[in-house]
Amino acid sequence: MSNHEEEKDNLDFVFYIVALVSGMFVGLILDKGFTWIFVGGVLGLLTAAFFLNVLVRGRGEKI
Numbered sequence: 001m002s003n004h005e006e007e008k009d010n011l012d013f014v015f016y017i018v019a020l021v022s023g024m025f026v027g028l029i030l031d032k033g034f035t036w037i038f039v040g041g042v043l044g045l046l047t048a049a050f051f052l053n054v055l056v057r058g059r060g061e062k063i
Helices: 011-029 035-055
Strands: none
Touching: 011 035
C-alpha cells in the first residue's frame, strides 16, 4: 500500500494549441494579408497565457 498521490498530466499545451489555431484562423478571415495570420496567432497565444496564469490560477489546489 503506497501513500502517494498520482501526478496528473499537465494539459496546458492544449489551450496553447487551440489559441494558436484560433488566432491564426481569425487572422486569415481578416483578409488583410499574411502578416495578420501571424499577428492573430501571437495574440491567441498571449490570450491563452493570460487565461492560464491569471484566470485559472490555483485550479489544482485543495481547500
